Amino acid sequence: MERGNRAVPALVDQERPVPLMTSTSKPALTAERARHVHRRRVGPRRPGGVYTSGTDGETYVVLAVHYGADARAALGHPMGWAVTVRTADGRERTHCTPWDPRRDRVRGDLCPRCLGPLRRHPPGGPCPARV
Numbered sequence: 001m002e003r004g005n006r007a008v009p010a011l012v013d014q015e016r017p018v019p020l021m022t023s024t025s026k027p028a029l030t031a032e033r034a035r036h037v038h039r040r041r042v043g044p045r046r047p048g049g050v051y052t053s054g055t056d057g058e059t060y061v062v063l064a065v066h067y068g069a070d071a072r073a074a075l076g077h078p079m080g081w082a083v084t085v086r087t088a089d090g091r092e093r094t095h096c097t098p099w100d101p102r103r104d105r106v107r108g109d110l111c112p113r114c115l116g117p118l119r120r121h122p123p124g125g126p127c128p129a130r131v
């Protein structure tokens with residue numbers, strides 16, 4: 001059977017490739033359930049949005065949200081979804097850390113380009129950061 005190293009029973013599908021279709025089960029339900037699970041793990045993250053991780057305190061802008069074959073290509077291994085982010089130091093990476101509504105935060109107060117406070121930007125003007 002499978003080796004379950006992660007002690008998160010509610011997220012049992014996490015390391016399993018999602019079957020796109022099988023001949024015997026109910027493909028519509030399976031795909032629909034997979035989409036629901038993937039959307040929940042991505043959470044409110046959208047391209048251009050800024051978020052702070054409750055795990056490591058890191059703030060990042062989401063560059064892309066991937067699903068299905070796109071996620072597999074971006075990650076290099078089978079996964080139903082992934083996010084590509086850029087952190088304040090300019091590093092970009094693609095990962096599949098699930099959104100945690102208890103710890104992670106949406107940062108509408110921060111600029112998606114420089115990750116600095118929007119209130120410090122010139123009113124109506126462009127971001128002064130050279131990114």
Ligand SMILES: [Zn+2]
Pocket residue numbers: 111112113114115116121127128129
């Ligand atoms: Zn800015």
